[in-house]
Amino acid sequence: METGQVFVSYCRDDEDLARALRDRLHDASIDCFIDSSRIRAGDHWRSAIVSALHESAAVVVVCTNRSVQSHEVTFEWSYASGLRLPVIPVIYEPSLALPAGLDGLDRLDFVDPRGRQWDRLVSRIMEARAENSATVAHLVRLGISNVFSDRQELFRRFTVSQVLDRIATSSDLLVVGRSLEAWAREFRGVWTACETRSIRARFALVDPALPKDSWMTPSAYATLDVQPSVEKFRLMPHLSPQAEGSFELYFLPNAPLFSFTYYQDLIGPCGILEIGAGLPFEKRHSFILRATDSSQASLLESILATCESMLTERVPAFTLESREP
Structure with missing residues (x-):
């Protein structure tokens, strides 16, 4: 249509x-x-x-x-x-x-x-x-359903808890960003999604050991959040033996200038792209990407492939393992 x-x-x-x-x-x-x-x-x-x-x-x-x-x-x-x-x-x-x-x-x-x-x-x-x-x-x-210049508006409609509620069972969740502080605050919800809904989650944030002056766009706010985010993710308990979900945390060798979240819901694949991660909130732009046909799907797939390439051949810094029965 x-x-x-x-x-x-x-x-x-x-x-x-x-x-x-x-x-x-x-x-x-x-x-x-x-x-x-x-x-x-x-x-x-x-x-x-x-x-x-x-x-x-x-x-x-x-x-x-x-x-x-x-x-x-x-x-x-x-x-x-x-x-x-x-x-x-x-x-x-x-x-x-x-x-x-x-x-x-x-x-x-x-x-x-x-x-x-x-x-x-x-x-x-x-x-x-x-x-x-x-x-x-x-x-x-172009595959873009919504464009947000107001970061607060994006967060009202696509909060971490809302994304976790919408994500389809047994689907992939990929999150790439600088500090992932908002996701770290909801680490219990992430664990529940992996444990009870078989979500395969991969998260990537900047390496907390990276010298701050080597960040492409330094941000005092983000640098303070990196290590606490890692510590919160590590608070997640082991998955049960019958759980089919998984969680992997990766460290990036530099701070990306964008953040990207990919998941599947009732409509299909969805991507949330925020450009200008090191800039003031009012200068950032966010895009909601939807693959509604083959031509539009290529845009979302290309961004997904770019983000996944960051993790290729990297060893996870932290993996959520199943506990023994």
Whole structure:
């Protein structure tokens, strides 16, 4: 699908309204995504919905007393808001109280069938598609789903605990950075992922024995964190004999100017790339990389290969071993 499609969010009881909306937008040459299989298992539903949202230019929410109480609908427009997609509430019932998050958005009145604001809806969608074509679509073709200039925004949406929650069972986790201080704080969560979910984790940070004046971009903050990070990782207990996960810690011969995290979730491979590791926070840029087709996958794979080459033929400084039964 192209990124010009519109995602129609609705609850199952309002399917007739959603289909009528889709048909009317189709007459205006606007493609819509409507999920008509909501009785499937939750994991299958969630994966399909997330993929469709990443491929959409805007989200139209069919707002009724039923839909505003639907957990599925709430997830859809909330996730879309996190992607910075335009969310357009379309009101079908009078005096409808919208939940926080929707109540501050510009809404369209579709209560009276004779006075529905179709022209305004089409205009809003076309504006969203034009903006998407100028910015997001180009980045998506490069394999980039989101770009963050605000490091705090990146951390709100991709915290260590969130990544650990999203990572698929029996998948790989590769983390390369300067000090990995945020990951070290969550060493118990990393251990749990390896122990109970068979995660194969490889972490690489700068060698704490490296003279600080040899760092490509010295950072007092990072140099203070390197050794404590190593010590926290070493606090992880042995894995049980039946555990199929693993953990390896590598030391790098210099301090990289970027950090990279790679894992697999319900959507597929995901990479979090932060450039400018030695620069002030406001001068760093972060990219979320998604392999949604073969051409986009090559970008993510090339960065992954670069990071893995740093570890080739290196002996892990620390390996989490299974304890004896």
